[in-house]
Amino acid sequence: MTAEIMEADLLVLGGGPGGYTAAFRAADLGLSVVLVDQRAALGGVCLNVGCIPSKALLHCAKVLDEAQGLAEMGIDFDRPRIRLEALRNWKSALIKKLNGGLAGLARQRNVRLLTGKGRFADAHHLAVEGGPKVKFAQAIIAVGSHPASLPVFPDDPRIMDSTAALELPDMPERLLVVGGGIIGMELASVYAALGSRVTVVELTEGLLPGCDRDLVKPLEKRLAERYEAMLTDARVIEASAREDGIHVAFEGRQAPGPQVYNRVLVAVGRRPNGGFIDAERAGVRVDERGFIPVDRQQRTNVRHIFAIGDVVGEPMLAHKASYEGKVAAEVAAGKRVANDAQVIPAVAYTDPEVAWVGLSETAALRDGIAFEKASFPWAASGRALSIGRSEGLTKILVDPRTHALLGVGMVGPQAGDLISEAALAIEMGAEPGDIALTIHPHPTLSETLAFAAEAYEGTLTELYLGRKKR
Ligand code: NAD
Numbered sequence: 001m002t003a004e005i006m007e008a009d010l011l012v013l014g015g016g017p018g019g020y021t022a023a024f025r026a027a028d029l030g031l032s033v034v035l036v037d038q039r040a041a042l043g044g045v046c047l048n049v050g051c052i053p054s055k056a057l058l059h060c061a062k063v064l065d066e067a068q069g070l071a072e073m074g075i076d077f078d079r080p081r082i083r084l085e086a087l088r089n090w091k092s093a094l095i096k097k098l099n100g101g102l103a104g105l106a107r108q109r110n111v112r113l114l115t116g117k118g119r120f121a122d123a124h125h126l127a128v129e130g131g132p133k134v135k136f137a138q139a140i141i142a143v144g145s146h147p148a149s150l151p152v153f154p155d156d157p158r159i160m161d162s163t164a165a166l167e168l169p170d171m172p173e174r175l176l177v178v179g180g181g182i183i184g185m186e187l188a189s190v191y192a193a194l195g196s197r198v199t200v201v202e203l204t205e206g207l208l209p210g211c212d213r214d215l216v217k218p219l220e221k222r223l224a225e226r227y228e229a230m231l232t233d234a235r236v237i238e239a240s241a242r243e244d245g246i247h248v249a250f251e252g253r254q255a256p257g258p259q260v261y262n263r264v265l266v267a268v269g270r271r272p273n274g275g276f277i278d279a280e281r282a283g284v285r286v287d288e289r290g291f292i293p294v295d296r297q298q299r300t301n302v303r304h305i306f307a308i309g310d311v312v313g314e315p316m317l318a319h320k321a322s323y324e325g326k327v328a329a330e331v332a333a334g335k336r337v338a339n340d341a342q343v344i345p346a347v348a349y350t351d352p353e354v355a356w357v358g359l360s361e362t363a364a365l366r367d368g369i370a371f372e373k374a375s376f377p378w379a380a381s382g383r384a385l386s387i388g389r390s391e392g393l394t395k396i397l398v399d400p401r402t403h404a405l406l407g408v409g410m411v412g413p414q415a416g417d418l419i420s421e422a423a424l425a426i427e428m429g430a431e432p433g434d435i436a437l438t439i440h441p442h443p444t445l446s447e448t449l450a451f452a453a454e455a456y457e458g459t460l461t462e463l464y465l466g467r468k469k470r
Contacts, residue, residue: 004132006112008034010332011126011136013118013277016044018309018321020102021140022329023060026111026140029333034134035111036118036126041099041231042106045144046318048095049163055188056091057166058349061193065351068238082194088168109405120282123302128168138304138332141284141292142325143277145270145310150178156241159264164186165265169243171261172196174228176248178236180207181346184267185219191265192226199229199259200252203268206232208348212361215354215376215411218391222352239264254276272311296338298328306332320344343407345423349417352392355419359407359428371397371406374432374456376448380463383443389413393447396422396432398456406451418446 006032006461015037023035041048051144066079106113116129120260126134147161158172162183174198177188180202192198200207200223207223207230208216224230233250245284268303272290279286284299286292292307297421300307306328309321320341327339345357364371378384378392392412399406408422435453440446454460 006030006034006114006132009136009137010034011036011134011139011328012042012142013126013139014142014309014311015039015042015102015113015325015347016142016144016309017046017318017380018144018319018325019140020106020325021045021322022140022308023111024105024109024114025326025329026333028113029329029335029467031329031333033109034114034115034136034249035106036116036128036134038115038129041095041114041116042102043112043164045097047098047102049166051093051318053091053140053166053383054162054183054190054222055349056094057087058186058351060087061190062273062351064193068330072388080158082171084168084171088220091166091168103281120284123276123282123305129387130266137371139282139306140298140325140332141274141277141279141300141305141311142308142309142321143273143311144321145272145316145426146249147183147266148239148269148271150236150266150268152265153239153246153266154241154244158241158246160263160265161240162265162267165191168194168261174199174245174259174261176236176246176261176264176266177267177299179228179267180204180209180232181267182208182346183349184265184407185223185266185350187265188223190226192223196460198226199231200227201231201236201252201260202236203233205237208364210352210360211346211348211356212395212409214361214393214395215356217394218329218352218411219348219350219354222391223350226350265431270310270316271312274307297331298324298332300440315344315346316391317344317346327350343423343426345419347419349416352389352412353415354409354411355415356409357407357419357423358405360396360409361397361407364397368446369406372400372402372456373397374452376450376451376455376463378445381443381445381448381451382446383445384412386443392445394418394451394452396452396456398432405430405431405432405435410448410454412445412448413446420450421446 010031012035114129153159164212175196177184178202237251238249249258274290274292298306308324311315343358348354375395379390397407432453440450
């Protein structure tokens with residue numbers, strides 16, 4: 001370790017979407033910034049081993065599925081030939097390009113980058129493994145999270161977390177996905193489309209727990225036809241790694257007898273990285289799970305040290321991290337701002353996509369929040385039918401007293417893109433009437449939000465819902 005000291009107005013620890021956004025925004029506001037990450041390339045989990053590579057692979061999965069779906073329309077393709085190495089190389093090149101873009105953006109802003117594990121030495125110094133010590137006036141902790149593991153599984157390269165699965169080491173004939181959450185379901189889609197026979201085992205009663213059941217049902221139905229088995233209300237009780245595969249025993253309602261898989265993906269959640277940075281030396285409180293509590297300005301209990309992203313709490317989403325990163329950077333630069341986001345959209349990039357924002361029916365019923373609901377089934381959308389997909393649904397939840405839009409849920413192709421309009425509507429305090437009276441282009445899937453709003457208003461003509469309400 002060199003004794004060199006690097007000084008900065010602001011240290012940002014972690015170069016994921018939260019950290020690099022914070023660093024860039026702070027530099028734009030005139031602060032001298034040092035950004036430290038253990039990876040040589042910027043972008044964190046999201047760009048290197050998360051959102052971006054998974055979306056690249058999901059794109060391929062979708063095209064493969066859609067090509068197959070064209071048989072119904074009289075167009076047949078031969079069996080696709082999949083060259084795994086070329087696919088891997090394409091994915092790596094895409095990541096590299098984005099890494100390079102971020103490095104360029106850092107250079108343009110004079111953000112100094114340090115590579116190495118950073119640990120706090122005290123409230124104004126950070127030691128970087130193999131690098132200089134950083135002396136900082138203020139700091140933003142953006143160290144993210146890591147995949148949770150399950151003790152039932154032995155240490156074996158065929159037992160993968162999401163990082164390993166995204167490497168596409170080979171195409172397992174039989175894959176077991178443990179955990180029916182977002183990561184499990186996204187990667188299950190990729191492997192199934194590339195040819196694996198997939199079994200999903202999920203602890204709770206259905207996929208994507210926490211999400212409204214009517215939004216998950218069309219996904220469950222489509223996957224049930226494609227996957228070897230979907231075991232809900234079930235778990236793995238025994239697993240051993242043998243030469244012929246991973247031997248697994250299950251427990252649960254519909255659990256089969258012992259099975260052998262070529263590979264297993266464990267996707268049972270992520271854990272915060274707050275416990276690995278010697279935060280206590282800086283006086284920063286980390287809770288027993290590894291989360292760092294913050295206030296509305298993203299300040300930790302130590303006023304000049306901020307925290308953002310996965311390490312401050314759920315939901316662990318890149319877009320939440322980058323928003324919080326901007327808030328922290330602006331506060332550090334002296335702006336009087338706070339985190340006042342009303343809603344954070346969530347998307348499962350499965351096929352169909354499931355997306356929701358604001359209040360869900362599940363949460364409303366659990367917390368006794370009064371709501372009115374209106375929905376529009378995509379089976380009545382000309383556009384949905386023209387792409388051969390009628391299973392979708394758009395629904396809105398409305399405050400019965402103020403008529404404010406409280407939440408929106410969607411399931412169907414591109415729901416993840418469509419949900420942004422709903423997020424904007426909620427942030428702007430829009431009522432269903434505002435959405436219904438906004439002219440939406442026809443024929444689009446975006447119309448389904450307007451139709452759901454019209455259903456609420458009683459002005460919908462695309463379906464017959466009985467006499468007009470107003
Ligand atoms: P998750 O918490 O969303 O899902 C984990 C699933 O595993 C749950 O359904 C849970 O019931 C199940 N589970 C837990 N223990 C189990 C066991 N022993 N056996 C069987 N099932 C078990 O976690 P994840 O999918 O790993 O994702 C982690 C985080 O990353 C989440 O916060 C998620 O929001 C985020 N993420 C988001 C996106 C996106 O926005 N598209 C994509 C990937 C990850």
